[in-house]
Amino acid sequence: MRADKVAIGPVHGEASALRVLIVDDSVVARTVLERILTAHEGFLVAHKTNNAQQALDFLARKPVDLILLDVEMPGQSGIVALPKILEAGNGAKVIILSGNCQEGSAVAVEALALGASDILSKPDRGSFGDQFARALLGRMERIFGAERDDDSSAAIHLRQPSGERAIACIGVGASTGGIHALGQLFAGMTVPMGVPILVTQHLPPSFIPYFATQLARMTSLPVKVAEQSEILMADQIYVAPGEANLGCRRTWNGQIAVALSSDRTPLSSLPAVDPMFMAIARCYGSGAVGVVLTGMGRDGTSGAGHIVDGGGIVIAQDEASSVVWGMPGSVARAGLATALLPPEKIMPFATQRCAILA
Structure with missing residues (x-):
């Protein structure tokens, strides 16, 4: 089941959960991220790795719905690897996580321009807490659990253009x-x-x-x-x-x-x-x-x-x-x-x- 068809919320069974790939060179960050996600029944951590190449290798074998991608990693940085990761992800969404990628920075805007769905500043290793967990889940809610309108099942009818002037x-x-x-x-x-x-x-x-x-x-x-x-x-x-x-x-x-x-x-x-x-x-x-x-x-x-x-x-x-x-x-x-x-x-x-x- 593709991510854009799954709403965030308590679900039962791995088949219905959003599959997440964690890519971060910090073992502390990987552990905290996994703990946040596994505490929510809507997610399944499909794999964890500390570098971009291993992430690409995994994506060549297994599909995921969401990739949590660090920027500063050994070898290839997350920003440099992002285009290849998006291509290998075959529709998977990417949220950029970085302690040095402030939300208003040039690096953050570059990541969004390359195709990242969102960015989130990652706290220092000893500062992970409830606030970060709420922020991360909020970003996922924004991407996967956007509210559905009451008339979301209504038939869509395209409107024939009117007017006789050129575009101004x-x-x-x-x-x-x-x-x-x-x-x-x-x-x-x-x-x-x-x-x-x-x-x-x-x-x-x-x-x-x-x-x-x-x-x-x-x-x-x-x-x-x-x-x-x-x-x-x-x-x-x-x-x-x-x-x-x-x-x-x-x-x-x-x-x-x-x-x-x-x-x-x-x-x-x-x-x-x-x-x-x-x-x-x-x-x-x-x-x-x-x-x-x-x-x-x-x-x-x-x-x-x-x-x-x-x-x-x-x-x-x-x-x-x-x-x-x-x-x-x-x-x-x-x-x-x-x-x-x-x-x-x-x-x-x-x-x-x-x-x-x-």
Whole structure:
């Protein structure tokens, strides 16, 4: 049974448990991690090893659902080995654990860009405790046990696009697994779109400088953290700051400028996708395109409704390629998506529509 089909929670029998591979050069860390996991009936420690090569050897023989991967190890580091481990894992999720990989660091963002599902700072060897155990289980809950909507079994109907204008602006929203998905999204953009691209990725403020730098490596387009009142330019990527929602407004002379806001609802992240989608719907009307990538929760669904009501289109990442099909799944079940696609096919789809309507 694959990991993305298993919800965290008490289960009975090894056949239903999530199979976990622990890769850490510290015997203390391996022992503590195994103790945390075996105390929960939803997990089975399939194997423990202290280096990346042995992990690859095991993955060549046995499947797992989750890999807990240390960064600092003898021989090959976890970051260097990560691409091969993801390939050998054949769909297994990877959580990076490291005492020197702070959650807002460049190394952490690089790990997420390479395809890690999440990262968690590992305490000193003598400092493992209940707080770390709760944090680790919380990360697993985020990936494997994302809440299911009451209408999760509802049939999904794709919406036929309306409106007759060319694309004028693209807004992209993402959360868990989104940094890697963004890399795939921009890798699939073989020609410039000729429009501004706004990106809201759920991240704390400390991540944002490294995230923008990493994003710039994924595309030939210029990337910057959005600043209040700057005029939106074509073929420029604007990243939402960690402490504000990224929106836009029309100026007195008809140009469209960045409008940042720190307003939040009790259930929303900051930055959030909904305000961004609402803003581009208001400013660009039927020329607005919303893209919803992997992430937990429903952020983006309300804003997607505004885009559709204004004549624009919304494209959501498909379930098979998502780390967590929460945000895109919510949009799809609401009947707001024109297409469900893997990230690398989204920009070509949008380009095709732009060419038709231009």
